[in-house]
Amino acid sequence: MSKGIVLRLDGIKVSYGATTVVDGLDLAVEDGEFVTLLGPSGCGKTTTLGVIAGFLQPAGGEVLLRGKPLVGLPPFRRDIGVVFQDYALFPHMSVAGNVAFGLKMRRMPKADIERRVAEILSLVRLDDYAQRLPQHLSGGQRQRVALARALVIRPSLLLLDEPLSNLDLKLREELRLEIVGLQRQLGIATIFVTHDQSEALVMSDRIAVMRNGRIEQLDTPNGIYERPASKFVATFIGAMTFIPASLVGGRDRDGFGTARTATGRSLPVRLDKTVSVGQPVAIAIRPEKARLVRGGGGLNGEVSLPGRVVNVAYLGSRQEIRIDLEGGVPGMVEMSCDDGEVFHRGEEVFLVVDRKYCVALPETETAV
Amino acid sequence: MWTIDGKQAGRRVPLPLVLIGVPALFLLLFFVVPNALLLSASFLRSENQVLTHELTLQNFTIFLTKKVYLLTILRTFVVGISVGFLVALLSFPVSYFLIRTQSRFKGALIALSLAPLLASVVVRTYGWYVLLDRFGFLNDVLMSIDAIQQRIAFIPSTGGIIVGLTHALLPYGILTNLASLSVVNPNIEKAAMSLGANRTRTFLLVLLPNCLPGLAASFLLAFSISISAYATPAILGGYAAQTVATLIYTFIMQVLDWSLGAALGAILIVSTVVILYFSFRFGGRRAEL
Amino acid sequence: MSGPRPWTILKVAVAAIYAFMLGPILITVIVSFNAGTRSVFPPEGWSLKWWGVALSAEWLEPIGFSLRLAALTAILSCVVALPLAFGLTRHRFPGRNVVVILVLGPLLLPTLATGLGLLRVFELTGLIGFMGFWTLLVGHVVICTPFAVRTIAVSLHGLPANVEAAAASLGAGRTVILVRIVLPLIRNGLVAGALFAFIHSFTDINLSLFLARPGASPITVKILGFLEFGFAPTLAAVSAITLVIPLLLVLLVQKTAKLGDFIYGESRV
Numbered sequence: 001m002s003k004g005i006v007l008r009l010d011g012i013k014v015s016y017g018a019t020t021v022v023d024g025l026d027l028a029v030e031d032g033e034f035v036t037l038l039g040p041s042g043c044g045k046t047t048t049l050g051v052i053a054g055f056l057q058p059a060g061g062e063v064l065l066r067g068k069p070l071v072g073l074p075p076f077r078r079d080i081g082v083v084f085q086d087y088a089l090f091p092h093m094s095v096a097g098n099v100a101f102g103l104k105m106r107r108m109p110k111a112d113i114e115r116r117v118a119e120i121l122s123l124v125r126l127d128d129y130a131q132r133l134p135q136h137l138s139g140g141q142r143q144r145v146a147l148a149r150a151l152v153i154r155p156s157l158l159l160l161d162e163p164l165s166n167l168d169l170k171l172r173e174e175l176r177l178e179i180v181g182l183q184r185q186l187g188i189a190t191i192f193v194t195h196d197q198s199e200a201l202v203m204s205d206r207i208a209v210m211r212n213g214r215i216e217q218l219d220t221p222n223g224i225y226e227r228p229a230s231k232f233v234a235t236f237i238g239a240m241t242f243i244p245a246s247l248v249g250g251r252d253r254d255g256f257g258t259a260r261t262a263t264g265r266s267l268p269v270r271l272d273k274t275v276s277v278g279q280p281v282a283i284a285i286r287p288e289k290a291r292l293v294r295g296g297g298g299l300n301g302e303v304s305l306p307g308r309v310v311n312v313a314y315l316g317s318r319q320e321i322r323i324d325l326e327g328g329v330p331g332m333v334e335m336s337c338d339d340g341e342v343f344h345r346g347e348e349v350f351l352v353v354d355r356k357y358c359v360a361l362p363e364t365e366t367a368v
Numbered sequence: 369m370w371t372i373d374g375k376q377a378g379r380r381v382p383l384p385l386v387l388i389g390v391p392a393l394f395l396l397l398f399f400v401v402p403n404a405l406l407l408s409a410s411f412l413r414s415e416n417q418v419l420t421h422e423l424t425l426q427n428f429t430i431f432l433t434k435k436v437y438l439l440t441i442l443r444t445f446v447v448g449i450s451v452g453f454l455v456a457l458l459s460f461p462v463s464y465f466l467i468r469t470q471s472r473f474k475g476a477l478i479a480l481s482l483a484p485l486l487a488s489v490v491v492r493t494y495g496w497y498v499l500l501d502r503f504g505f506l507n508d509v510l511m512s513i514d515a516i517q518q519r520i521a522f523i524p525s526t527g528g529i530i531v532g533l534t535h536a537l538l539p540y541g542i543l544t545n546l547a548s549l550s551v552v553n554p555n556i557e558k559a560a561m562s563l564g565a566n567r568t569r570t571f572l573l574v575l576l577p578n579c580l581p582g583l584a585a586s587f588l589l590a591f592s593i594s595i596s597a598y599a600t601p602a603i604l605g606g607y608a609a610q611t612v613a614t615l616i617y618t619f620i621m622q623v624l625d626w627s628l629g630a631a632l633g634a635i636l637i638v639s640t641v642v643i644l645y646f647s648f649r650f651g652g653r654r655a656e657l
Numbered sequence: 658m659s660g661p662r663p664w665t666i667l668k669v670a671v672a673a674i675y676a677f678m679l680g681p682i683l684i685t686v687i688v689s690f691n692a693g694t695r696s697v698f699p700p701e702g703w704s705l706k707w708w709g710v711a712l713s714a715e716w717l718e719p720i721g722f723s724l725r726l727a728a729l730t731a732i733l734s735c736v737v738a739l740p741l742a743f744g745l746t747r748h749r750f751p752g753r754n755v756v757v758i759l760v761l762g763p764l765l766l767p768t769l770a771t772g773l774g775l776l777r778v779f780e781l782t783g784l785i786g787f788m789g790f791w792t793l794l795v796g797h798v799v800i801c802t803p804f805a806v807r808t809i810a811v812s813l814h815g816l817p818a819n820v821e822a823a824a825a826s827l828g829a830g831r832t833v834i835l836v837r838i839v840l841p842l843i844r845n846g847l848v849a850g851a852l853f854a855f856i857h858s859f860t861d862i863n864l865s866l867f868l869a870r871p872g873a874s875p876i877t878v879k880i881l882g883f884l885e886f887g888f889a890p891t892l893a894a895v896s897a898i899t900l901v902i903p904l905l906l907v908l909l910v911q912k913t914a915k916l917g918d919f920i921y922g923e924s925r926v
Contacts, residue, residue, distance in 0.1 A: 488862060
């Protein structure tokens with residue numbers, strides 16, 4: 001085991017009765033790393049967290065914390081801090097009491113406890129709230145107490161289960177940055193669970209996109225966004241235009257192939273994933289990589305697709321334009337408003353995009 | 369929020385007064401007045417089984433001086449405290465289990481735990497009689513395994529009353545603890561464990577403090593019902609172990625002495641009110657039952 | 658980790674407590690099938706003869722009396738409770754706390770004392786000669802109304818916020834809103850209140866003890882009276898019947914109304 005790996009999950013399998021909720025999950029988290037488990041409800045992300053923390057027993061697989069096997073060990077013997085979605089603060093204890101709890105369990109001397117508690121409270125900017133009861137705190141404050149409580153014990157690993165879901169947008173964005181800041185400062189390996197893709201993109205060193213109990217793609221935020229491994233991942237993060245096609249020409253030296261759309265048009269496509277000729281693909285194009293022009297054309301190496309404008313959403317500095325490409329395929333293009341170019345509903349336009357941004361992904365979904 | 373009984377312009381008599389007034393009057397007449405009469409009668413002297421208008425504290429002093437009466441009052445409160453304690457103790461694990469269980473029979477189990485409330489106290493106490501009587505089931509079992517040589521009369525006795533009342537009031541305890549446990553976040557137990565508290569410490573330091581209001585409420589509820597219970601002490605206590613309630617019956621229905629009966633009744637009312645006061649203080653707003 | 662898991666210990670303890678709770682009741686029922694004249698457990702022989710006696714006129718009459726009393730109590734308690742619940746949940750007025758205490762009082766104070774007090778009231782007002790069904794009814798309504806007030810209050814609190822305003826904006830007058838919007842929506846509370854009132858009345862003994870008269874005696878009082886003379890299996894059979902009736906009623910009602918709401922949680926008035 002290479003140095004620097006804090007947590008390793010090997011083939012974790014969890015079942016509820018006949019249903020398999022987590023199916024052969026592998027993950028390694030390094031020292032100081034912030035990894036996010038991202039996925040829709042029911043994908044198994046919270047279940048995985050439960051297994052790591054010790055609240056759930058896996059049907060199979062190993063959990064290793066710095067090489068030490070955890071399966072079978074009760075939660076109170078694992079050196080892991082947990083922040084719950086509903087904070088789970090102890091209602092009968094003050095903020096200071098809550099934060100000190102973990103230290104009391106570790107039988108730290110009283111003076112040390114007081115010092116550590118004061119330290120962490122000032123780190124989360126709650127110094128003046130030490131004697132308050134949880135019921136007298138706002139949502140954001142409770143969140144920070146939960147964080148302080150888990151961090152003060154200096155665990156080897158920190159688990160956060162959708163801690164920001166119950167907060168309003170502005171608070172969410174504020175606390176996002178606070179959490180990442182704290183994590184960087186303290187250097188604790190962290191696993192963060194969320195269904196919010198913008199959170200994942202902003203906060204993480206790496207993201208594990210999960211579906212049906214499996215990790216579909218484990219990569220940096222940039223990698224997930226620019227090089228999605230599957231249509232599901234591409235759909236989950238950011239918006240996409242998908243054009244159904246099938247692969248007719250195999251991979252050339254530059255890594256490009258040729259795909260033919262349902263309307264018979266041939267396009268060069270980038271092949272990151274292994275796709276065989278004849279296989280159905282979805283050509284994925286990010287809205288901000290494309291632009292609309294009137295009258296067709298485009299530069300060398302660009303692809304030009306005819307369509308009609310369906311709706312224009314004016315967002316101040318940008319415009320989001322929905323178009324219908326030929327064959328009834330819906331598409332979206334995002335452009336800035338600088339040039340003063342204004343598009344109108346019903347206009348005939350051309351979607352123009354460099355071929356390196358036309359990614360062919362295996363078509364896994366069946367009909368709409 | 370606008371409602372049909374909201375502010376009504378032009379109405380001469382405010383609606384709340386009308387709504388509340390008539391039923392309140394009914395309750396006033398048939399609840400407040402009777403209890404007030406009882407309290408006042410306890411200060412009146414009786415002569416030849418008729419209440420006079422003479423004020424006296426004699427009724428109370430009789431109870432405080434005559435040993436047999438003192439014993440009865442003492443027994444009543446001992447029963448109350450024991451039953452309160454046992455009900456709180458036994459109903460808590462049941463309520464905790466019912467709240468936390470994932471079983472698909474959860475609803476049925478809850479209903480089953482409350483089912484005894486459907487039976488009148490007589491139904492429930494009858495079974496105890498069959499069990500505890502000198503010629504009853506428990507004696508049969510003990511004799512057959514040679515644990516005892518002679519049959520023991522487990523009832524009539526104070527212990528029998530305690531067992532019978534605990535049995536009768538368990539569902540009330542379960543209900544009270546269910547209500548109090550349902551507002552405790554189950555994640556705090558997980559949080560405590562993740563911070564290093566084993567199961568015992570989690571229970572003592574985190575769960576119990578949050579369940580105390582429910583436990584206290586179930587104790588107080590069981591206590592206040594026990595001290596005023598009639599049927600169970602009558603059946604399982606008989607003449608050997610009387611309580612205030614059975615004594616009241618004797619005084620009112622048999623001896624026809626209203627003064628003494630009323631005085632005992634007053635003792636019950638005042639005790640209950642004192643307990644209620646403590647309930648309100650302990651449980652705060654939640655103790656509005 | 659050695660030893661049984663804590664959850665298993667809990668399950669065992671809970672099972673034992675359930676046995677404790679339900680055992681004696683089952684014993685009462687089983688004992689009624691005794692072939693002999695004594696109520697022994699286990700029964701000396703099996704027979705239905707005591708059930709025959711239990712279902713004869715002698716016992717059916719007071720059972721019917723209790724049923725009529727409980728039914729009327731249930732209805733009247735709801736009638737008294739409805740305006741009280743409305744007034745208490747929707748208005749803040751000086752003296753509201755006093756009314757709350759007044760309403761919850763019969764629930765909290767010993768029914769024994771209330772029964773005694775009512776007896777005295779009837780004595781003093783000379784109504785003692787008319788004692789019977791109607792005086793019992795008054796007492797029962799007094800002690801059962803709080804149940805109905807609480808359940809109706811819970812239902813009223815659960816009404817969707819602007820439903821009455823929406824109806825009014827569509828042209829409905831106050832009476833229409835009450836009858837066609839509010840009452841149907843608080844149906845659960847009314848049904849539950851009536852049910853609890855019925856059961857409380859049917860199983861009451863402490864109050865009825867003092868207000869009963871020969872010939873106008875609820876079944877609970879009658880059974881208790883006979884117990885003085887011995888524990889005949891007939892009494893066990895009659896007791897079993899008095900258990901079955903509320904049980905059937907609950908099973909019936911819970912098909913049409915959600916009773917679970919009234920078990921947990923806050924019951925504010």
